[in-house]
Amino acid sequence: xxxxxxxxxxxxxxxxxxxxxxxxxxxxxxxxxxxxxxxxxxxxxxxxxxxxxxxxxxxxxxxxxxxxxxxxxxxxxxxxxxxxxxxxxxxxxxxxxxxxxxxxxxxxxxxxxxxxxxxxxxxxxxxxxxxxxxxxxxxxxxxxxxxxxxxxxxxxxxxxxxxxxxxxxxxxxxxxxxxxxxxxxxxxxxxxxxxxxxxxxxxxxxxxxxxxxxxxxxxxxxxxxxxxxxxxxxxxxxxxxxxxxxxxxxxxxxxxxxxxxxxxxxxxxxxxxxxxx
Numbered sequence: 604x605x606x607x608x609x610x611x612x613x614x615x616x617x618x619x620x621x622x623x624x625x626x627x628x629x630x631x632x633x634x635x636x637x638x639x640x641x642x643x644x645x646x647x648x649x650x651x652x653x654x655x656x657x658x659x660x661x662x663x664x665x666x667x668x669x670x671x672x673x674x675x676x677x678x679x680x681x682x683x684x685x686x687x688x689x690x691x692x693x694x695x696x697x698x699x700x701x702x703x704x705x706x707x708x709x710x711x712x713x714x715x716x717x718x719x720x721x722x723x724x725x726x727x728x729x730x731x732x733x734x735x736x737x738x739x740x741x742x743x744x745x746x747x748x749x750x751x752x753x754x755x756x757x758x759x760x761x762x763x764x765x766x767x768x769x770x771x772x773x774x775x776x777x778x779x780x781x782x783x784x785x786x787x788x789x790x791x792x793x794x795x796x797x798x799x800x801x802x803x804x805x806x807x808x809x810x811x812x813x814x815x816x817x818x819x820x821x822x823x824x825x826x827x828x829x830x831x832x833x834x835x836x837x838x839x840x841x842x843x844x845x846x847x848x849x850x851x852x853x854x855x856x857x858x859x860x861x862x863x864x865x866x867x868x869x870x871x872x873x874x875x876x877x878x879x880x
Contacts (some may be wrong), residue, residue: 640818640831640844641665643672643692647856650820650829660880661800663717664817667833668695669844679704679839689868690843691855694833699771702839703778706813707786709835709842710803712774713815714880715739719770727773730789731755731780742773750780783811790878798830798859802879804872810837812870814845819859828859836869 637643646652655661670693676684677693679702696716698704704712711729718726719739727739735755737748743765746757787807793799798816805813818831832845832855847854848868857865865872 638669639666646820649822652820660717670695676841676843692844694842704839707783708778710813710815730785732785783807793877793879795874829856
């Protein structure tokens with residue numbers, strides 16, 4: 604009996620050591636089974652996250668939910684986007700079933716989702732490419748947007764509602780008529796040294812592209828900063844946390860001190876293309 608007991612104890616010890624070793628070797632990048640950005644992505648040695656108010660946009664982005672480790676990005680039609688060293692994780696948010704949730708759309712929806720979660724409906728508004736301002740508060744009051752040729756106007760056609768279904772229909776209208784060209788004009792230029800969570804790298808155009816900063820950390824000893832970036836892309840697809848193609852040992856984190864150009868897996872931005880809501 605004693606021999607059997609010690610044999611079982613030895614096996615259990617080996618299993619414990621194996622999992623302890625595995626966990627130790629993974630904590631430099633991820634907490635494998637955690638499901639928000641802040642929980643899953645560990646910081647390089649010496650870096651710390653600065654505390655953010657729980658009602659802030661920064662906190663909202665840092666705590667976006669993630670799909671299980673190893674999940675693939677899905678397109679709007681349910682097919683898979685192959686992970687050719689592009690993304691580290693997938694944000695667990697619905698994107699609808701139309702080809703409307705692309706790069707700038709994802710940035711706008713995250714900003715809108717934050718205000719919607721705070722019930723600050725009057726702060727949800729975006730400009731169409733033709734300059735028309737689309738306010739969710741107006742949409743929630745029952746007005747809808749009529750487009751005839753170059754003329755865009757509001758007409759009252761529905762009952763007042765601020766339900767999520769109503770909100771999503773508003774977003775899809777925005778996604779249809781706004782994009783990188785219009786969003787770029789709405790945002791304010793920011794010096795890269797002053798970067799914050801929620802800032803956006805954006806190139807307006809047809810095509811253009813946009814990625815958003817969803818987390819940051821700082822090294823108090825030398826004031827170096829790092830960031831995590833997220834994007835959607837074409838065709839419409841789930842939001843993804845990007846890998847760093849320039850530094851595999853730091854990835855998915857990016858150094859804020861990136862020089863004059865920022866290379867992401869599917870687009871390169873200049874430092875002058877950093878902007879803020």
